[in-house]
Structure formats: C-alpha cells, structure tokens
Amino acid sequence: xxxxxxxxxxxxxxxxxxxxxxxxxxxxxxxxxxxxxxxxxxxxxxxxxxxxxxxxxxxxxxxxxxxxxxxxxxxxxxxxxxxxxxxxxxxxxxxxxxxxxxxxxxxxxxxxxxxxxxxxxxxxxxxxxxxxxxxxxxxxxxxxxxxxxxxxxxxxxxxxxxxxxxxxxxxxxxxxxxxxxxxxxxxxxxxxxxxxxxxxxxxxxxxxxxxxxxxxxxxxxxxxxxxxxxxxxxxxxxxxxxxxxxxxxxxxxxxxxxxxxxxxxxxxxxxxxxxxxxxxxxxxxxxxxxxxxxxx
Numbered sequence: 001x002x003x004x005x006x007x008x009x010x011x012x013x014x015x016x017x018x019x020x021x022x023x024x025x026x027x028x029x030x031x032x033x034x035x036x037x038x039x040x041x042x043x044x045x046x047x048x049x050x051x052x053x054x055x056x057x058x059x060x061x062x063x064x065x066x067x068x069x070x071x072x073x074x075x076x077x078x079x080x081x082x083x084x085x086x087x088x089x090x091x092x093x094x095x096x097x098x099x100x101x102x103x104x105x106x107x108x109x110x111x112x113x114x115x116x117x118x119x120x121x122x123x124x125x126x127x128x129x130x131x132x133x134x135x136x137x138x139x140x141x142x143x144x145x146x147x148x149x150x151x152x153x154x155x156x157x158x159x160x161x162x163x164x165x166x167x168x169x170x171x172x173x174x175x176x177x178x179x180x181x182x183x184x185x186x187x188x189x190x191x192x193x194x195x196x197x198x199x200x201x202x203x204x205x206x207x208x209x210x211x212x213x214x215x216x217x218x219x220x221x222x223x224x225x226x227x228x229x230x231x232x233x234x235x236x237x238x239x240x241x242x243x244x245x246x247x248x249x250x251x252x253x254x255x256x257x258x259x260x261x262x263x264x265x266x267x268x269x270x271x272x273x274x275x276x277x278x279x280x281x282x283x284x285x286x287x288x289x290x291x292x293x294x295x296x
Contacts, residue, residue, distance in 0.1 A: 003075050005039045006068040008032055009047065013065050016054035077278055093282040094123040096132035098146040099199035100165075101269050103230035103250045104293055105145060112285060120282050126228055128200065133157070136272065142280040145290055148270040150202035159270040161287050163294040167205065167265045170244045170254035172237060177257055185260035188213035195242040197225035197233040208265040249296055269294045 011021040012032070022032040040047050047061035057065060093113070097106055106124055113122045125132065125141060129150050135141040137156070148159055169191060171177055177194070180186040201209075201219045209217040216222060225242060227233060234251045237244040244251060247267055271290050273279060 001039060001042055003072060005035050006072055008035045009039060009065060009068055010072065012036060012055060013057055016056060073276060077276065091281060092121045092123065093280050094141045095286060096125040096135060096141045096144040098129060099228050099230045100147065100247045100250055100267055101145040101294060102126055105289060108289055108293060109286060112289060117282055136274060143283055143286060144272040145269060146272060148268045149204045156275050158273050158275045161271045161290045163269045164266040165269060165294065165296050166248045167263060167267055168248045169257040169259055170237060170251050171257060173255055175241060178255060185258045187260060188217055191243050192222060195224045196222050196245060197236055197242045198223045198245040199228060199230050200226060205265060212261055212263055
C-alpha cells in the first residue's frame with residue numbers, strides 16, 4: 001500500500017469515474033485501474049461497486065477512504081513542516097480577510113511585515129467568506145480573519161483570537177439625523193430617508209436587523225450602497241449624507257447614531273486556520289495584531 005494508491009482512491013471516490021480521475025491525475029485509465037485493483041488485492045476486499053456509469057464506494061471502501069484522507073493529510077503535513085522549517089524568516093504569509101477585519105487589520109499587517117519581516121512574502125486576499133474558506137481548504141491561504149458568526153462550523157476549521165465588536169449605524173458629523181438625539185433618538189424610518197451603505201451582510205445580521213426594525217430593515221430591502229471594500233464606504237459616509245452600517249471601530253471619525261431600539265448585534269472576529277495543519281512561521285504576527293487591534 002502506498003500514498004500514491006491512497007491518493008488514487010480519494011480521487012476516484014470524488015469523481016466516481018476512472019476516466020475523469022485518470023485525466024485529473026495525469027494518468028492513463030489502465031494505470032489507475034491497476035492501482036485500485038492492487039490496493040483491493042492487498043486489502044482483501046472490494047473498494048468500489050459499479051452502479052450504472054458510476055463507481056461507488058462499498059461500505060468497506062468508505063471506511064478505507066476516511067482513513068486514507070487522514071494518512072494523506074498527515075503526509076502532506078510532514079512535507080509542509082520541512083518546507084516551512086527550511087524557510088526560516090522567509091517564505092509566505094497568505095491571509096484572507098473579511099471586510100470588517102480587513103478595514104482595521106490589513107494596513108497594519110502590511111506595515112508590520114515590511115518593517116520587521118521584509119523577507120516574508122505577504123499576500124492578502126479579500127472576498128466572500130465562502131470563497132475564502134475554499135481557498136483555505138485548498139491550501140492557497142494560510143489563515144483567515146473573518147466574522148465567526150458568518151462561518152459554517154466544521155471540524156477541519158480551528159478558530160482562535162475571538163473578539164466581539166459592536167455593529168452600529170454611523171454618519172458624518174453635522175448630519176441631519178444627529179438632531180434626532182435631542183428628540184428621543186433615531187428610528188429606522190428616519191435612517192431610511194438616506195442612502196444606507198454596507199458591506200455584504202450575513203444571514204445572522206439580517207435576522208438581527210429584521211428583529212429590531214421589521215422586514216423593511218432586511219439588507220436586501222434597505223441597503224442601497226454595497227461593496228466588499230469597507231474603507232470606500234466609510235469615505236462615502238464621511239463625504240455625503242449616506243448612513244453606514246458597520247463595526248463601530250472601523251470608522252472612528254464617524255458619529256454613532258442613537259438608534260431606538262438599539263441594534264443588539266456584535267461581530268465575532270476570529271483567526272481561522274485548518275486543524276492539523278502546520279502553521280506559517282509568520283502567523284504569530286497576524287495573531288498578535290488581531291489581538292491588539294480588533295477591539296471596540
């Protein structure tokens with residue numbers, strides 16, 4: 001039994017097709033068939049059943065697949081460990097960031113790495129949380145900094161440095177809505193008179209908005225200015241009558257609106273890595289910055 005055979009098993013289980021797996025692994029179909037057959041002969045039981053045009057795992061094959069995945073992952077970890085140990089202060093740090101953490105953390109991280117770790121290549125990726133998680137699992141990213149409440153729990157994801165931060169409505173100094181503070185606070189109907197700016201919001205945030213202010217507060221109904229880049233939205237709110245819905249600490253120069261009722265919503269930011277994976281040597285720098293900067 002070899003790691004190559006186990007990789008062949010994992011590929012065939014994923015595709016159900018000898019031809020598709022052979023093509024993906026740059027093999028001939030007969031070579032893949034011989035590899036699977038040799039593995040079955042060694043184990044003494046069939047791993048696949050032919051069902052129509054697909055090859056499906058037998059009950060025994062499912063058990064072997066689960067163990068194979070762990071063995072291949074451990075082998076990859078050994079290779080990663082040796083590679084990273086050899087890189088010392090060099091190498092890479094590849095981080096995916098959600099919009100909120102990115103606004104507060106991206107520039108300080110790049111500055112810290114440029115000043116103290118100039119030999120490390122730093123890559124920061126932005127995007128929807130599902131795409132960032134895919135990249136983490138594909139090992140094209142080393143870590144994520146995202147809102148854990150928007151993350152689907154999974155046993156292969158490890159969460160550290162969790163910080164809770166308030167989400168609020170904000171506007172520029174001198175905004176007409178600030179006069180409402182002297183009139184018993186700001187209602188959501190008052191906010192709706194102006195453009196509302198926000199990054200894409202999770203289902204949890206949408207539910208909190210609807211619970212506090214009614215169906216008209218669902219982001220699909222009320223947000224008129226949306227993009228992934230929070231600094232751009234902050235600048236729009238500073239220069240216009242647009243109202244920004246975001247983490248309070250992301251826009252310290254804006255004024256928090258005195259909403260009635262108050263929005264009972266926090267973001268729970270976390271550094272996310274893959275469990276059982278060797279970490280990049282520079283990852284402690286990211287954790288230290290996240291711990292010091294992701295605070296209200």
